[in-house]
Amino acid sequence: MVALPRQGNGEPRARGHMVVCGDDGLARRLASELREVYRQRVVLVIPAEQAEHAEHAGQAGQHVAAAGPSVTDTMSGAMVLPIRVETARAPTPEVLLHAEADSAAALALLYEDDETNLRAALAARRLSPGLRLVVRMYNRKLGQHLEELLDEAALVAVPGMDRAALDASTTVLSDADTAAPALVATAIADTNKVVQADGLLLRAAERPVPGRGEVPDPGLCTLALLSSTAADPAGAEGSETSGTPAPELLPDDRTVQSTSARGTVVLEAVRRDGPALPARRLSRRGVPLGELVSARLRWALAGIVAAVLALSVTTTVLTDADPVHATYLTLLDLFSINDPALEDSTTRQVLQLLSGLVGLALLPLLVAGALEALGTFRTTGALRRPPRGLSGHIVLLGLGKVGARVLARLRELDIPVVCVEKDPDARGIALARDLGVPVVVGDVTEDGVLDAARVHRAAALLALTSSDTTNLEATLAARVIKGDVRVALRLYDDDFATAVYRTLRSAHPEAVTRSRSVSHLAAPAFAGAMMGRQIIGAISVERKVLLFAALPVAGHHQFEGRTVTEAFRAGAWRVLALDTAGPEARSPDLANMGQDGHPSLLWDLHPGHVLQPQDRVVIAATRRGLAELLDPSASSRRTTR
Structure with missing residues (x-):
């Protein structure tokens, strides 16, 4: 398990559990993420009707806890801690006390209503000033003020603790914001194994065994050696069979060069092949x-x-x-x-x-x-129509809270977009008008709407409306117009998504079709925030998980005064990037853009670069490796075992 950082007075805090409160699928997803990826003990507080879904997914506390304090995952052999399910309509102080939030390591408040999360966050801070809070809020400005207020309350409650060493931090996230990078990566590069660091999208790309005479592209670095070299177009992971070596995380360069019969997983930046967005904008900043x-x-x-x-x-x-x-x-x-x-x-x-x-x-x-x-x-204030010669663009269906966030992210990457929205008063219409993005106002299920969006010349289709049937109908209509267009559709129901995916893959084997759930894509970011702001994200490699974290060099003898090469430990951790911003200008959360909006991470580090105490580095690490870095006593415990 990943150890918690020390408190401001230098004494380690007792290990606690995780409490997750919510009223939709994101809470259940987050509970599973904490249990399966980070091996945490979780208390899940959800309404009674949501508990039925948890039981159906095999997450109910009484079913798992019946085997004792922990059970063994038959697939990986790892210990899986139980999830205890509590039912409540609202996160009142009594409910939080019953869930033992006052002794927990972190609390996530994931209700769809911002006001409910705000009230619960204030009550939780009064119950436990040292509690790490992760709050879901769509209103960004209100969330920023809430984060500052709760952090100040923690500083007042714990005298002598400076902000840099503040363990009882508050992180405000939006599921739409956290899911947007993965949706964009799906449309651009057909992957959802992404990590966002300082505004840069990174993906774990699987590379097959290179043929004779081929020189493999190493990307930014090699993250793992795969156990299976067979490519699965359905996106399924390789399987460990008798005689097949297990996946090897963070191998050294000598192992990678000497192993030629296994595929690799490399880290690379997500980029789009195709024409960039022309520098033509009509916005309130001026008219060319x-x-x-x-x-x-x-x-x-x-x-x-x-x-x-x-x-x-x-x-x-x-x-x-x-x-x-x-x-x-x-x-x-x-x-x-x-x-x-x-x-x-x-x-x-x-x-x-x-x-x-x-x-x-x-x-x-x-x-x-x-x-x-x-x-x-x-x-100038009206919506633009798609240009006649537009091609290679992305057609975005739906400009609700998720679609608006995805549109903003696509425009940051200078990717041409055409939006389709039925409601002229939707959240993203004003954003599209301000950015000068072409918009087709109409029902996507009606004839001629997709034609008006130039889907026959589009590179990808993102169906992100709030209706599963609308997204499916639009996907089928787009397939009729252009059979090989890449499609990513948003579906809520997992069983329905599985059936749709298999059917579309059988009907159009040459085309790429991906179904994505916002709660499924957002859960890793919320889980990383619950483990601490130093966690940037996690990427699965078959049945194993790689964690990405931002750590200060000071206080870590494994990094301080060592070169990048010397700081690398095969199978445990690897330094990927250096934060070039000064200590006073650093963003506390590298999963988002820096304070000035410009990236500050240097990825192309010289192997002989010496890490200084004032530096902050981004690393990739295994669970055990990160636990050792965050808790020095883990190394001695592992040695005694």
Whole structure:
């Protein structure tokens, strides 16, 4: 198990359990994640109707606890701790006390109502000032204020504890925010094994055995050697059979180079192949000149300017006027405000007539330009339509709270998007209008809506509406229009998702179809926050798990004063990146962007770089390796065993 950090007074806190409170599938998912990935003892507080789903999934406390304090996972041989299920309508102080939240290591409040989570968080902080809180809130601004308030309350309750060593931290997350990176990675690179660090999406990519003469791409680093080299298009993991070596986590370079008959798992950045989004935006930040005036009008105005210059030069050559005076006379004639050249020479009269003709052509151009600019400003606040030549884009169905977050993430990556939304007052409509993203307003199940979104030239389809049937119907319609389009659809029911996936895979074996649940994608981020802010995420490798964490070098003799190569321990941990931001400017949660919005992680570290006490590093570690880093006594206990 992963040990908790020490308290501010230097004394280790007694080990506690995890309490998860919620009223939907995210609570059940999180309880399973804590038990299966982090091997934690969990108390799950859910309404009575949700407890039936937990029992159906084999999570009810009485079923698991009947085998004793822990049971053995028959697949992996590891010890699995029980989940105790308590039923309650709301997380009142009495309910939290009954769940022993006052002695727990962490508490997660996952109710769909922000106000319910806020009230429970305040009550939990009064019950236990040293309790780590993870709160689910969609309102970002309110969540930020709540996080600061609860952290200040913990600092007041525990005198002498500075903020840097604050163990009783509060983390506010949104399931939509945490699920968005995985949904984006599915649409771009067909994977959900992703970790978000400082705004960068990283994925664990499985690489088959390279053929003869092929040079494998090492990515950022090699995370594991697989036990099976067979590729499964369904996304199933390899299986350990008799005579097949088990997956080897964090192997050293010599082992990787000497092993040629096994596939590998490498860490790489998620990137998209295809055209980037053109730098054309209509937003409140300003309107480009190309949008104000059309190309034809610009060419016509250029012709007028050329004619004026030609007349000015001609006047200078054929008359006694100097260039400045000749230009002035030409402009006066152009705007018909000069006296008729009755007493002047024939040359001057001809030039005046020509200038007048050019002025007659200028008047309608000025009127047309004014009308075009007025029309552009009037339509700046309106929704854009998909351009006719658009291709290689992602069609996003649904602009609710999840769709809006995914849209923002896609635009941060400069990926062209076309949105489809039935409700013109949906959450993401204002965001799409502000970003200048094309939107088709209409029911996706109606004829012509997907055609208007140019799905026949799209690279991927993300069906993220709140209706399973709508997402499925849109997927089937898209398959008819373009059979090989990559599809990721959001489905709530697991059994229904399994049946849909198998059917679509059988009907369209050449196409990629993935079903995703927001609660399933968000649970790892919430679980990492419950283990501490240093946990960035987790990636499964067959039946094993790799954890990603951000740790300060100071206080860890395994890192301090050592080079990157010396700090690496095969099978336990590996330094991946260095946080280049100063200690005062570091973001406490590297799963999100830094304070200034710019990435601060350096991934291409020289093997001879010496780690200093003031540094902070990102590591990949096994469960046992991270436990040893966070709890030095774990090393001695392992040695005695």
